[in-house]
Amino acid sequence: MPNKNQHSDLDESINVTEAHGRIVREAAACAREKRIVQNGIEPVSLWALGACAIVFVIAGGILGGGGNLFAYGTNFREGYVRTPAPGAADSGPVPKEALVAYMAKGAKIYSAKCNGCHGSDAKGNGATFPSLVGSKWVLGETERFAMIVLNGLQGPVSNGTTYGVMPPQGIGMSPEDLAGVMTYVRNNFGNSKGDVVTMEMAKAAIDVSGVRKKVGTSVTGPELESDHLKNLSGTPLDPKTLVDPITLEASKLP
Amino acid sequence: MSSANSTTSEQDAILRSGIDRSLRHPVMFFLTSGAAWLAVSIVLGIVASWKVHSPELLSGCAWLTYGRVFPAHINALIYGWGFQAAFAIIIWMMARLSRKECKAVGTILAAGHIWNLGVALGIVGIFAGFSTGIPWMEFPIFAWPVLLVSYISIIIWSFIQFRVRPEGHVYISQWYFLAAMIWFPWIYITANTLLLCIPGHPLMGVAINTWYKSAILFLFFTPVALGAAYYLAPKVTGSSVYSYSLAKLGFWSLAIIAPWAGMQKLVGVPIPYFLPYVGAAATVLLFVPAITASINILKTATSSRDVLKGSPSLQFMTAGIVGLVIMACAAVFLNLPNSTLPLSQFSMSGYGFQILALYGFFSLVMFGSIYFIVPRVTRREWLSRRLIKMHFFFSIYGIMTVALIAIFGGIQQGAAQEAFEQPWQNAATSAFPYAVATTIAWCFILFSNVFFFLQLTLMWLRLGRRSSHPTLLTSSHDSSSSPHGDDGDIDNAGPAFQATH
Amino acid sequence: MSFRIFILGLSATFGVAWLTVVVVPYITMKNLKPIELNEAVDGAKGIFYPKRTGRIANGARVYAENGCYLCHTQVIRPTYAGNDLYRDDWAGLKADPDRGDTRRETNAYDFFGEKFAQVGVSRLGPDLSNLGRRVESIYAAGKDPANWLFSHLYNPRNEPKRYQSTCPSFRFLFVERTIKGNQSSDALPFSVDQNVEIVPNADAKALVSYLLSLKKDQAIPAVLNFAPPKNKG
Numbered sequence: 001m002p003n004k005n006q007h008s009d010l011d012e013s014i015n016v017t018e019a020h021g022r023i024v025r026e027a028a029a030c031a032r033e034k035r036i037v038q039n040g041i042e043p044v045s046l047w048a049l050g051a052c053a054i055v056f057v058i059a060g061g062i063l064g065g066g067g068n069l070f071a072y073g074t075n076f077r078e079g080y081v082r083t084p085a086p087g088a089a090d091s092g093p094v095p096k097e098a099l100v101a102y103m104a105k106g107a108k109i110y111s112a113k114c115n116g117c118h119g120s121d122a123k124g125n126g127a128t129f130p131s132l133v134g135s136k137w138v139l140g141e142t143e144r145f146a147m148i149v150l151n152g153l154q155g156p157v158s159n160g161t162t163y164g165v166m167p168p169q170g171i172g173m174s175p176e177d178l179a180g181v182m183t184y185v186r187n188n189f190g191n192s193k194g195d196v197v198t199m200e201m202a203k204a205a206i207d208v209s210g211v212r213k214k215v216g217t218s219v220t221g222p223e224l225e226s227d228h229l230k231n232l233s234g235t236p237l238d239p240k241t242l243v244d245p246i247t248l249e250a251s252k253l254p
Numbered sequence: 255m256s257s258a259n260s261t262t263s264e265q266d267a268i269l270r271s272g273i274d275r276s277l278r279h280p281v282m283f284f285l286t287s288g289a290a291w292l293a294v295s296i297v298l299g300i301v302a303s304w305k306v307h308s309p310e311l312l313s314g315c316a317w318l319t320y321g322r323v324f325p326a327h328i329n330a331l332i333y334g335w336g337f338q339a340a341f342a343i344i345i346w347m348m349a350r351l352s353r354k355e356c357k358a359v360g361t362i363l364a365a366g367h368i369w370n371l372g373v374a375l376g377i378v379g380i381f382a383g384f385s386t387g388i389p390w391m392e393f394p395i396f397a398w399p400v401l402l403v404s405y406i407s408i409i410i411w412s413f414i415q416f417r418v419r420p421e422g423h424v425y426i427s428q429w430y431f432l433a434a435m436i437w438f439p440w441i442y443i444t445a446n447t448l449l450l451c452i453p454g455h456p457l458m459g460v461a462i463n464t465w466y467k468s469a470i471l472f473l474f475f476t477p478v479a480l481g482a483a484y485y486l487a488p489k490v491t492g493s494s495v496y497s498y499s500l501a502k503l504g505f506w507s508l509a510i511i512a513p514w515a516g517m518q519k520l521v522g523v524p525i526p527y528f529l530p531y532v533g534a535a536a537t538v539l540l541f542v543p544a545i546t547a548s549i550n551i552l553k554t555a556t557s558s559r560d561v562l563k564g565s566p567s568l569q570f571m572t573a574g575i576v577g578l579v580i581m582a583c584a585a586v587f588l589n590l591p592n593s594t595l596p597l598s599q600f601s602m603s604g605y606g607f608q609i610l611a612l613y614g615f616f617s618l619v620m621f622g623s624i625y626f627i628v629p630r631v632t633r634r635e636w637l638s639r640r641l642i643k644m645h646f647f648f649s650i651y652g653i654m655t656v657a658l659i660a661i662f663g664g665i666q667q668g669a670a671q672e673a674f675e676q677p678w679q680n681a682a683t684s685a686f687p688y689a690v691a692t693t694i695a696w697c698f699i700l701f702s703n704v705f706f707f708l709q710l711t712l713m714w715l716r717l718g719r720r721s722s723h724p725t726l727l728t729s730s731h732d733s734s735s736s737p738h739g740d741d742g743d744i745d746n747a748g749p750a751f752q753a754t755h
Numbered sequence: 756m757s758f759r760i761f762i763l764g765l766s767a768t769f770g771v772a773w774l775t776v777v778v779v780p781y782i783t784m785k786n787l788k789p790i791e792l793n794e795a796v797d798g799a800k801g802i803f804y805p806k807r808t809g810r811i812a813n814g815a816r817v818y819a820e821n822g823c824y825l826c827h828t829q830v831i832r833p834t835y836a837g838n839d840l841y842r843d844d845w846a847g848l849k850a851d852p853d854r855g856d857t858r859r860e861t862n863a864y865d866f867f868g869e870k871f872a873q874v875g876v877s878r879l880g881p882d883l884s885n886l887g888r889r890v891e892s893i894y895a896a897g898k899d900p901a902n903w904l905f906s907h908l909y910n911p912r913n914e915p916k917r918y919q920s921t922c923p924s925f926r927f928l929f930v931e932r933t934i935k936g937n938q939s940s941d942a943l944p945f946s947v948d949q950n951v952e953i954v955p956n957a958d959a960k961a962l963v964s965y966l967l968s969l970k971k972d973q974a975i976p977a978v979l980n981f982a983p984p985k986n987k988g
Contacts, residue, residue: 030630031267066528076833314924456867521832601877
């Protein structure tokens with residue numbers, strides 16, 4: 001009787017029948033396997049066909065939404081325009097009160113163009129640059145003030161002292177900028193005129209400045225007294241009106 | 255091949271067991287190293303999933319930051335476990351179907367070791383902070399040529415075996431395996447060359463990457479699993495394949511549809527407008543080959559209830575094919591561009607769907623194949639049916655949780671993301687319960703696989719049960735009715751042979 | 756089915772798709788023509804080139820290596836694909852003091868400087884297309900945006916409003932060192948000890964520089980401007 005404890009893979013036996021038996025035992029797992037039979041010819045169930053048909057329709061719908069197929073040049077849907085947010089407020093910046101909006105714009109112009117000479121507190125330096133705080137010409141008629149800003153000034157100022165020559169600031173200045181900086185200076189640094197120089201008024205000022213008798217030169221005190229002692233034409237704006245802070249146009253929102 | 259339940263002749267059994275013998279080392283190597291990577295991947299998956307809902311866990315360590323643990327997890331799952339399980343099944347089934355022994359065991363083993371080295375270095379590279387940042391291709395740039403060469407060295411022999419096969423009909427599994435073997439290098443070289451080697455537009459890199467993710471899922475893992483299932487179902491039950499022409503239709507519909515899928519994840523991204531919609535349509539249409547194959551295989555597998563109840567391979571395989579059906583339905587449900595796609599696009603349903611495909615379908619079919627192949631290759635039987643049942647049921651619990659998360663949790667998270675009037679924190683918080691559920695699901699899966707690793711290691715060490723009686727899930731109390739002889743009877747070679755002593 | 760038919764069929768079915776969906780778009784996008792700006796319509800001349808300042812290549816590398824793309828996206832989808840444009844500060848700023856509503860979709864020119872556009876995998880965290888804009892204008896308004904980002908990266912849950920954030924802590928991108936002389940300008944506002952300051956390392960600085968460069972709301976040429984036409988009252 002062969003010793004069952006001696007069984008191993010490399011066991012060689014002279015007894016052919018026994019060796020044969022062992023090999024077949026070791027192929028037992030394979031011996032009990034079944035063959036693959038593949039000739040089934042059952043028909044496909046109608047449910048499966050129906051489900052596939054529905055999926056085809058869905059996929060077709062998806063492809064339809066794909067626009068022109070193989071249009072490699074377009075990265076967005078043809079004719080796409082943003083749809084506004086459902087139920088939400090209009091996009092864009094929050095409207096502000098006119099005085100606040102104009103002054104915000106003016107503050108930027110002031111720091112770019114004016115505070116180099118007049119100082120960040122608008123007090124000037126007492127010798128070459130006059131103070132704008134409480135100045136008659138600043139707080140008085142708007143056309144006079146606008147002419148100074150646009151064309152520059154020579155000679156004695158409102159209190160009689162002669163400072164340096166002020167260069168013109170009107171080149172490339174838009175009506176928004178002019179209106180903003182005028183409103184800002186009239187309502188800041190201790191001034192509190194309380195009114196708004198509107199874009200319409202600023203536009204009128206630019207027109208007036210363009211048809212001056214001495215166009216191209218800076219204004220002088222006497223010229224201001226004789227020609228420009230008036231307010232700019234334009235409808236006055238309630239400082240509490242809501243405007244778009246970027247365009248300074250009246251806001252359409254309630 | 256005409257009658258249903260014919261058993262094989264002795265000589266053929268000896269031929270087949272010779273093939274199994276020749277393949278023992280490569281197959282067991284791929285299965286054990288693959289299983290080891292599966293363990294690593296699941297543990298990393300638990301850590302990653304935990305960090306999604308409780309980020310303070312192990313938070314100081316650079317190597318364990320979520321952004322490195324998660325890529326390590328998914329890459330270990332795909333390249334460490336997925337590919338190696340596929341290799342084992344491909345080389346064994348192709349050898350069996352071509353009736354040829356494996357003559358290149360040394361080369362395959364060497365290539366397998368190189369594959370493992372490549373994956374290991376890649377994972378370490380990700381942890382150390384050298385990830386490429388490209389999803390599913392995070393291995394540092396040196397890794398992909400190494401893996402490619404190793405891949406070719408492993409599967410080329412199955413090609414050769416096919417070419418020198420004896421005359422006869424080519425079975426559907428062989429077409430599926432051959433297709434997978436050809437598709438993968440094409441896809442892999444394309445993606446890696448166009449993303450890592452040649453400079454292109456940054457957005458097309460993203461598009462090709464999403465195509466790659468879908469392509470290896472549907473053009474490698476799916477055909478390998480389907481090929482394995484088409485082998486197991488008729489083999490174990492002895493029934494004929496339900497409808498063979500349907501099987502061929504399923505194969506060609508997969509070949510035609512799947513290469514177009516993948517870019518549906520990029521709707522709204524400024525790549526050519528039609529690409530994501532073609533991808534969505536193709537993913538939806540994948541329902542067709544999936545259902546075709548599933549009906550075929552399930553009808554075959556359920557043709558004999560008793561066999562199905564008893565066979566662990568058949569049970570796992572059937573569960574995997576059911577997973578395929580669920581995956582096919584999810585593919586339709588989650589990819590409708592005007593309703594669910596904007597919701598699922600950037601939610602956790604993407605990950606859930608991928609895990610459903612990789613574990614709920616591919617891995618379960620692989621487990622079924624492993625429970626069939628390993629006894630043949632080691633000539634031992636599985637030790638405990640109880641452990642097999644634990645493996646089975648806890649895997650099912652885990653993967654069902656993942657499926658529910660993918661389908662429902664992802665949509666809910668997406669809806670919260672799209673609710674633009676609410677602060678973003680609402681959308682972030684809505685993901686919390688689903689993240690917890692994912693962690694629990696991975697824990698179930700780890701628990702189930704502990705039993706698998708245990709049994710597989712014992713089989714690898716040849717400590718399985720020496721018996722000609724298979725380990726079935728149902729015990730036959732009336733042992734005289736079993737064709738394999740008395741339960742527990744060792745060394746009984748079956749009814750065809752009587753012991754001489 | 757013979758082997759030859761099989762190979763032909765496989766090559767044809769895969770090859771057509773591969774060419775159509777992968778190769779041709781790759782080549783087309785690689786040769787993407789820059790947009791010529793039209794003076795009359797766009798208000799500027801030259802080529803449309805959204806400028807990005809910052810250490811984009813280095814920072815993008817750190818971003819990729821630490822997996823930020825797993826939880827954060829960098830794409831603003833058009834309104835037919837999602838609601839990203841409707842959020843107040845994802846696509847730009849709803850109320851920028853200078854330019855008004857600057858929100859816009861992502862376009863194909865927005866990822867210059869990066870090899871792989873980190874469009875992202877999922878949105879566990881918010882979209883980052885305009886993170887730089889958000890940090891400078893909202894989160895760190897009036898303060899140093901880089902310091903805000905350093906504090907956030909060190910511990911995202913530090914800020915009271917973000918106590919529920921699940922962003923990982925990137926403590927490993929910082930070093931603790933004893934204060935020599937004056938405190939470094941990069942140092943975090945808190946520390947572990949009196950004489951110790953926490954400063955970002957090179958990777959953290961590159962990453963923050965990259966994150967602050969994420970401002971994808973520049974003015975765009977008319978051909979990419981999909982805003983509805985304004986009705987002038």
